Amino acid sequence: MSKILIRGAKVLGGEPQDVLIDGETIAEVGTGLSAEGAEVVEAGGKVLLPGLVDLHTHLREPGREDSETVLTGTRAAASGGYTAVFAMANTFPVADTAGVVEQVWRLGREHGYCDVRPIGAVTVGLQGRKLAELGAMHESAAGVTVFSDDGKCVDDAVIMRRALEYVKAFGGVVAQHAQEPRLTEGAQMNEGVVSAELGLGGWPAVAEESIIARDVLLADHVGSRVHICHLSTAGSVEIVRWAKSRGIQVTAEVTPHHLLLTDELVRTYNPVYKVNPPLRTERDVHALREALADGTIDIVATDHAPHPHEDKDCEWAAAAMGMVGLETALSVVQETMVDTGLLDWAGVADRMSFKPAQIGQATGHGRPVSAGEPANLTLVDTAYRGPVDPAGFASRSRNTPYEGRELPGRVTHTWLRGKATLVDGKLT
Amino acid sequence: MQRHLISAADLTRDDAVLILDTAEEMARVADRPIKKLPTLRGRTVVNLFFEDSTRTRISFEAAEKRLSADVINFSAKGSSVSKGESLKDTAQTLEAMGVDAVVIRHSASGAPYRLATSGWIDAVVINAGDGTHQHPTQSLLDAFTLRRRLIGPDAGLGQDLSGKRVTIVGDVLHSRVARSNVDLLHTLGAEVTLVAPPTLLPVGVETWPCEVSYDLDAALPKCDAVMMLRVQRERMNAAFFPTEREYSRRYGLDADRMAKLPEHAIVMHPGPMVRGMEITAEVADSGRCTAVEQVANGVSIRMAVLYLLLGGNEPAVTHSRTEEK
């Protein structure tokens, strides 16, 4: 394989340096490196980050190839600077057997845009009643380490306890979609001032918080670790903060959209803002940003949820929940965390690459940008600012809440083990 | 006025008074031998009802026909909608047939707003009730009834409802009538008090421009009108209140409670009434109950709204009475 010299890149936002890639690994990091025999990429002060890792992506294949496939989803990931994504289990059929997870894993390998790590369902068919064969999925070629019924909450306390205990045998982690089902029957949006006016069924914060409170106590009791998906309320932050202070093994993620958008947008009744968990209030947004900055929330995960146009071009109640996010995540994080001074680029690398790789045990990802490490890298033009144009998305779906919104930052290059998947903003 | 009528909250005080004044003139047409005006001749209005409501549909239809509009009734039941056709497709199909206005009733809150703002169609959209959101013509006819009864048909012309006290009782949480009335009555200067068990009030109600109370008996002696909302028996099963008997004892209007109202105060109900639940038969049939009058006023209000939105080349402007010849 050839050599690539990335010249003058601000590694993790630091002083400009040169990074030499040789084959699949980083050969050298320093200043004034020789370009001999290497293809040169002039970074010109762009920020170089370790390849991003998304612990929460919906690739939709198998079953909903009209909204996304492993190919289109991993191309979107590469466009957004990702080198590894964890694919959620709520496909058709559900990823609750070794067969399905291996299929998804293999498709990711074949396409080569981004490593795909399948997530296994906790319960058979996401039904919440019977544990899926978690061990078999772990032992399969896909090597599943993260289990989740995402989209549905494992609301039965006994099933949740057993799952937390069972995965200890092979070091797995259960990622909980925290949503008390009875409290959210008919729920359409965050319950509060706006839902009262709009007459849309309220989705109370307590429906999320009560499950998180229960699950951190369960994790503590059985000595397991638990991961909380898409935490969305100020109250959830307080519970996780408390749990961490007690030494409970809990990690948590926040989505880019919950860092930026509020339920005021629902006043448009435009289903592009319909998402699970729902957009919350300004107060929640600020609590989430602070928690991500101080480490209470460990990572940013996209909850990239593609839907075909017709599932959003309808009345609110009939619309599907979810937003695409892979191709805008880094921009939203720059807008909400970096440009606000809450996080530096080293912090972004930590929240979007190091930590998610660690939680998901994505070997070879989330490594420092230094000699001898796998060359999973992404180069970001942080000085750019412009409107989001969904027409340019690599994702098969366009359900972004940011259409036309000006956001900073643009990923120009992505390398997966030394191979460029994105060059000058174009997929290879 | 805005081009569509989606929410009572979109109406200014002057818009609302113009509609009430116009309805007052429309009401007089009902007393004439020929109850018909040529105003909307050649205009086509579709009543697009995704939710059963014979009362509201008939009221709109009567208003449309009195203004000589061509009327198409579209009910979702037994249509392609039940076969999975979307709101968008249905609306576009109707517009392709040359519809000038869509009167829409839908179980999904915000469906009329989507129809008016998503660029699917060009027609004027009139909300005939959406989910638990809004029912603006109901609140207009309620305001019209209040003004006629408390001020007078002629004395009320040009007037709002400043200083009038209205108590709205019942299932506020699930009521588009309550939401529309809080918005409109506040705009018209009335003081609104909501009375309901706490389970039937939405979280966030404290930001609404009204008072909230759990005590009906305390509210009654101070009001000029009490508006009873329908309470559906299904709510009991979802634990919003323990039993029908307990609900009617605490929040129902019976003759004893009616006696606590000031002499001039009226009892309103948007219908259909659940006798024995929120209102006793004795109160419903008394001279103080305006339920039947509200139905008649509904036609006048809907004629006024149709005229002001469809009668010209653009929506009505509040100030002008031009007389060019």
Add this chain to the structure above:
Amino acid sequence: MDTHAQAEASAARPVLEGPDIARVLTRIAHEIVERAKGADDVVLLGIPTRGVFLAQRLAAKLEQITERRIPCGSLDITMYRDDLRMHPPRALARTEIPGDGIDGRLVVLVDDVLFSGRTIRAALDALNDIGRPRAVQLAVLVDRGHRELPIRADYVGKNLPTSLRETVKVQLAEEDGRDTVLLGAKPAAQGGHQH
């Protein structure tokens, strides 16, 4: 009245003043009595806004002459106009038909200015929905010509030959604080009460 309209009004030339208006109304009242043979069954219907005041003044004069009560009401023609689609909808004025109705009676429509004739066409349509008069006649304060329909007035206060570039503006004490008929140049912008 806004300052713009005031400026126009001051530039306009009065063609009838208060005493002239009173005199022509008296004459019209006598003509009605004469032609209607005592005005036994006359009902006066003014077309809002200024036609209503003229009808009331005529009724008062007729009552002086005949020493009987003359039924007098108003007929709003807004909903019957043929130019509804060309403007935003107008606020409606009152239609007030006197208690005994118009069936079998002689209805005299009263308006301030007769111009294209379209208002009177609309008034005839409106009457049709209210009842069946024995006959309908028309009284106007000013006839400025330029008819667009085969309509003529039975009683005219003043025939006023005008150009289409001119405007005729009637002011009455009840609405405008003074009685006058002004002839002016057509303003650049449309609006106001010019005819």
